[in-house]
Amino acid sequence: MALDFGGTKLAAGLADALTGEWLQTRRATTPAHANGSLAVIASMAEEMLSDAHLGAIGVSFGGHVDVRGASVRGSSIVSGWDNLPLGEWLTNRFGAPTRVINDGSAGALGEHSFGILAGTINAIYITVSTGVGGGFLLEGRPYLGTTGLAGEFGHLPVRNSQVRCKCGRVGCLEAIASGTAVAANARARLAGGAHSTLKGLPGVITAQDVSVHADSGDQLAQGLLWEAGAAIGEIASGLVTSFDPQRIAIGGGVAGAAEPFWTAIQDTFSGLARDGGTVTVVPAAHINDAPLYGALSIALQLAHGNIAPSLSLDTK
Numbered sequence: 397m398a399l400d401f402g403g404t405k406l407a408a409g410l411a412d413a414l415t416g417e418w419l420q421t422r423r424a425t426t427p428a429h430a431n432g433s434l435a436v437i438a439s440m441a442e443e444m445l446s447d448a449h450l451g452a453i454g455v456s457f458g459g460h461v462d463v464r465g466a467s468v469r470g471s472s473i474v475s476g477w478d479n480l481p482l483g484e485w486l487t488n489r490f491g492a493p494t495r496v497i498n499d500g501s502a503g504a505l506g507e508h509s510f511g512i513l514a515g516t517i518n519a520i521y522i523t524v525s526t527g528v529g530g531g532f533l534l535e536g537r538p539y540l541g542t543t544g545l546a547g548e549f550g551h552l553p554v555r556n557s558q559v560r561c562k563c564g565r566v567g568c569l570e571a572i573a574s575g576t577a578v579a580a581n582a583r584a585r586l587a588g589g590a591h592s593t594l595k596g597l598p599g600v601i602t603a604q605d606v607s608v609h610a611d612s613g614d615q616l617a618q619g620l621l622w623e624a625g626a627a628i629g630e631i632a633s634g635l636v637t638s639f640d641p642q643r644i645a646i647g648g649g650v651a652g653a654a655e656p657f658w659t660a661i662q663d664t665f666s667g668l669a670r671d672g673g674t675v676t677v678v679p680a681a682h683i684n685d686a687p688l689y690g691a692l693s694i695a696l697q698l699a700h701g702n703i704a705p706s707l708s709l710d711t712k
């Protein structure tokens with residue numbers, strides 16, 4: 397079974413342990429507190445399981461996870477997750493070995509096992525969604541870092557940016573390129589008197605609105621998507637300099653944004669390339685679901701004894 401605790405959505409999937417094919421999947425909106433998320437995920441899991449024998453549970457969590465894959469350290473979006481032993485909770489509830497991984501690393505693993513990063517040994521996944529994050533696959537394995545915080549690409553600085561990030565610093569990638577930021581920056585420019593077909597839309601402007609209006613030719617919307625794409629291309633180029641990967645995949649809802657988003661990524665990335673252009677930046681195969689596929693990959697490895705569950709690692 398694969399579970400994905402995201403900042404805006406929860407997902408659960410039951411797969412065949414031999415073929416890895418999905419048997420059932422379920423989705424729900426993320427409640428405001430960890431207790432609500434646990435209740436919703438447990439109920440989705442119970443609905444799917446009925447009489448099925450459960451071999452293992454792989455979990456993607458949108459927040460800080462300890463490197464042993466046992467406990468959640470916290471979430472910047474949903475409250476109540478501080479130092480919660482999620483792996484143990486799930487093992488007790490469902491009687492199966494469990495391992496938890498951060499959603500950025502899960503996305504990298506999901507794209508490596510089932511998507512566009514298949515066949516690579518060194519690769520990077522960047523997710524551009526409510527926030528910006530990502531993960532590494534180095535020497536064929538997920539690289540989680542010393543404390544589990546590797547892949548926090550959202551807080552790498554973009555040159556010449558003066559936008560303040562919610563982390564308190566100025567110029568973070570997330571403050572330009574996340575869906576939240578694209579929408580907020582659109583609202584700020586409209587409030588500053590910019591002309592745009594976005595003006596007068598009912599309700600609060602979203603990144604989806606910006607994408608739709610960019611597609612219809614609105615210059616403000618196109619400019620915002622260009623800035624988001626160019627910032628991602630710049631950071632991707634820096635990651636190539638640091639890690640020398642074979643490929644970089646971009647996932648998350650914003651990765652499906654209208655042009656000029658992808659042109660900006662590619663132009664900026666190739667303009668800064670120093671390797672003669674052998675590394676490619678490509679859309680993820682599972683733009684919205686890469687972390688759930690990563691959770692599935694973990695569950696399959698656990699079920700087949702290729703990795704250890706978090707609880708046995710705890711006893712070392």
Ligand SMILES: [Zn+2]
Pocket residue numbers: 550551561562563564565568570
């Ligand atoms: Zn930041």
